[in-house]
Amino acid sequence: MRLTYLTEKSISDFIAMALAEDIGDGDHSSLASIPADAQNQARLLVKGDGILAGVELAGYIFNAVDPTLQVEVLMQDGATIKHGDVALTVKGKAQSILTAERLVLNCMQRMSGISTYTHHLTDLIKGTNAKLLDTRKTTPNFRIMEKWAVVIGGGHNHRFGLFDMIILKDNHVDYAGGIKEAIVATQRYLQQKGKDLRIEVETRNLDEVKQAIETGGIHRIMLDNMTPEMMREAVAMIGGKFETEASGGITETTIRSVAECGVDYISVGALTHSIKSIDLSLKAYKL
Missing domain, CATH: 3.90.1170.20 (Quinolinate phosphoribosyl transferase, N-terminal domain)
Incomplete structure (x- = not known):
């Protein structure tokens, strides 16, 4: 590849x-x-x-x-x-x-x-629909090689940097004034700049998931630091309208239960920062 x-x-x-x-x-x-x-x-x-x-x-x-x-x-x-x-x-x-x-x-x-380590975690979620993603938690000036290694191990790359995909994380949402405000401002920015970038929104609870669904105009909803029970409910709420990604403190002991919640992707920073x-x-x- x-x-x-x-x-x-x-x-x-x-x-x-x-x-x-x-x-x-x-x-x-x-x-x-x-x-x-x-x-x-x-x-x-x-x-x-x-x-x-x-x-x-x-x-x-x-x-x-x-x-x-x-x-x-x-x-x-x-x-x-x-x-x-x-x-x-x-x-x-x-x-x-x-x-x-x-x-x-x-x-x-x-x-x-x-x-x-990527191969090990990928093995743990075999049989589910979830794909394993890396993050930007990489070694400065060595990101190319670290992301390359993730793919060699059977994982998938998330965005390479800040320039090739938009992720509205919790701080973006808080600074913008809320989920809807962050999404609307982002859509306006992309239109003004003539850029075609995928948009992902991080959510911390079911209320934020609901706001992201209602606002729309996005590609993926991140479910951050949610319990498996909350994730299952969020996936059901989203109902396939948008891609889903689980993130936040996921380990080899929890990754299987997360994958079984029905998410499309699971991002694990430890693939590159703690090996x-x-x-x-x-x-x-x-x-």
Whole structure:
């Protein structure tokens, strides 16, 4: 699947900034200790269990550091991994392998942690109609990769940023003076600006759900921090007129009961803000 935010430019821009942060005016450890013409190889070892992510990105990173490096992918993004697996090998200039090593590992470890947890939560809601969504609770300047990892793990992306969808959250509603006021002002703004953006409204209780339904002109109603009983009633009130999304403090122990309320989507910030990275390492080896 090719995602709209995943372009050659977005990936290369990220890699360029990340390498500049890490290398500065040179990888002096490698330049000082390894002969410039030395050739070697390394393999990426898996030291944990989960779902692999970041393999394709690793190829871009190695190529950006040194286009002559030869990468052999042994396990693809989305593969189930276990301790002892080898995900890829890389051969070529030893200095280049060492320079790329940390960025490759940092990205793949975090992405694999995200894809693993996403896959776990997706499994928990199998058999329901609910789809698992990520949020904007991401690491600054790493959102592209984190959202990519969610998709690799079987989840779905919510809006990428503030620019590609409107979500009227509780503070927007309170500042605007209420549900109806926030929706009407938003509709007016979009008309004036000539923008075609989907509108979602966060609701905190059944009265706000009713107001959102009566006002209309929206695409999705978010049911925030509601009990399963309240969510079921809200879904019945909405009656398929608008998409529904459950949000707020949803965990692996509660996600199944939330999904069974009949919501279309469940958004979980923990997919990207509270995951444990999968342990990976890049080790030199002899043929």
